[in-house]
Amino acid sequence: MQSSRLASPTSASSPSRSKSEDAAIATQLQYSRDTRTDDKLGSNLVGSLVLHGIAAALILGGAYLFRSHRPPWGENASTAGAIQATMVSSLPLPPRQRQLDTGVLTSEAPSPAPLIEKEKTTPPPDLKEVPIPTKAKPPKKVAQKETPQPPKHIQPTPPQPKKAATGETAGIRVAESTIPLRNGTASVSVQDRTFGARFAYYVNIVNRTVAQNWYTQEADPVASNGKRVTLVFDINREGVPSNIRIETRSGSPTLDSSAVRAVQRVEGFGPLPQGDHITVEYSFDYRRQ
């Protein structure tokens, strides 16, 4: 019926005419069916019914025979409603970064709050403890006495001794030390005269140490004979010489350089007894042996 209806696409537009055509086709089909398959319909129907009955019996019987004997999932009363689930955090993931609990920034624990001492109220001062200032009495004013004027005339000075007095008093120490050497003389003087007088022994040590380091064979004996070279250098607090310069050249370069080398060879004279540096003038007199 459907196929016939689709075969007449104009039927919707003309419903009055299509009603008569449908009846004509149906009678035509009814006719053809009756003529061809009328005798086989009964046996086929019975066979189909029996086959369907057997299939239904098999399904139902199988379902009954192989039914589950356990209680169905989720119906147990004790665990009903509590479904065990594995948490993601228990997975064996790589370890997390170490947590420093000691650091203030990394720790999650709140750091202890600083102790805030309670402000103490100072007790008011005892009134009796405060000394009451007493008024100082002003000193009694005394009129200044006029000192007598010194006499106008000049006092005569005692005559200076013309000869040097020896043996009676200790000689005045000159801040210079001189050592005779085999090849001449070495003398030292300190520019700070009070130092030289007070620590004459130190000046002596300076002289002796430099003289011991003066290798006179470095100087040319002919050219240096009778010549004198004067050096100036500083000695710092540790006694180390520095800033060596030639004050007066001798005219013999070998003597000059031997004198400079003598001071350069000295590692130190020992710590200064006073002050943080002294300036020393050192003279070499070369005399041929």
Added chain:
Amino acid sequence: MSTVRTSNRPRTRLPILLAAASLLMLCVPSLRAQDWFKTETSSGAPTIRLAAADFKPVSSDPQTAPFKHTFDTTLFNDLTNAGIFDMVSKSMAPQVTPGAPNEINLQQWSAAPASAAMVAFGSFSVQNGRIICNGYLFDAKNAQYPQVLAKQYNEVASEDSARQVAHRFADEIIFRLGGGVAGIAETKIYYVKLAGGNKEIWAMDYDGANQHAVTHLGTISISPRISPDNSRLAFSSLGKHGFQIRMYSLLLNRAVSFPEAGGTNVSPAWSPDGNHIAYSSSRTGDPEIWVSDASGGGAHRITSFRGPDVSPVYNPKTGAQLAWVSGRTGLPQIYIMDADGSGVQRMTDGGYASSPSWSPNGQYIAFAWNRKYGPGAPGGQDIYVMEVSTKRWIQLTHDSGPCDFPSWSPDGRHIVYANSADGRAAHTRIWTMLADGTQKHALTGPGADMPNWSWK
């Protein structure tokens, strides 16, 4: 005229030539015998003439007299041993004992025969079991401001502390008058003492007093080396696994651990900062120089030459160089190199050189040298000093038997060494001398060897 005459008579020349030749022949042995001579480079500057007065006893305690005698003797000996003073003999000095600055008459001391430029004097007493000592040093030629030094000491009364007080006062004087170089009167010498078949490490004061044992190991311990801070003693000791470096703490008075290594490990040497030890080890088969920490860790080899390399010693001034003995050319010779093993330089030109010791200022190396070593060569092992920069050397000991193991004092003015007059080990004594070879005297009896002077 004369030339013409001789040419005319050629026959007369022959006897003259023969006579001259025979004279030369006679001269040759005498020249050979005296192949050393003393040179003097000093400019003739005199040394300071110093008088040490006997100190004044100012208490009636019976202990005062013996302790004061110890003090006076020790002080005089320390100042004499310093080598920088011309000491006024006690017989020349005035027979007075000034005890305080107001009691001294300086003219008495500066006049002949004492002619002293400096006077050390003071008072000494024992009160309530304590030594009380006032020491002064006066400039005898400076009447205006004579005082150079004034010191007071207060110590427990004992023979040893009387000596210590004298040492300390002497060191003060030496420091003040010796150009700022600290004295050595308070230093120690560590050495090997032959005791039966064993050798133990002993120690003594610099003047040979107070000799006492340090180790009691009952084996053979050699080459003691004291650390720069005087806290540890490294030495080499024969144990189960041969010679090993051992370490002894002088603060704890017991041995402390030092890792053992294969082979023979001998001759330790401290770096001047005390952080490293160089020693000779044959763990790789050939004795080489190894350097490790002071605790023995981080050992690494710095030489790799055929032949033995032993006896390293650091340059005490810089710590950047090592001198050692290498046998790469046959007989042992002294070499120097940088602390990392580079810049190797040979110092001695022949003979048999051993046991170097570097001077505290880094300029010189003292060592034992047999310059004519070998069969038929007459030569003795003597102490020599070589200037490192120029390789010029001088001989310090002569004709006194084999000398070995020189060791510099911390002030660089003295050398201590071992000497055996007849060459037998049992007769070896420890001697000391000034670094120019003068003032030799023995410090110990026989059976003492391998001295090592402490660093301070």
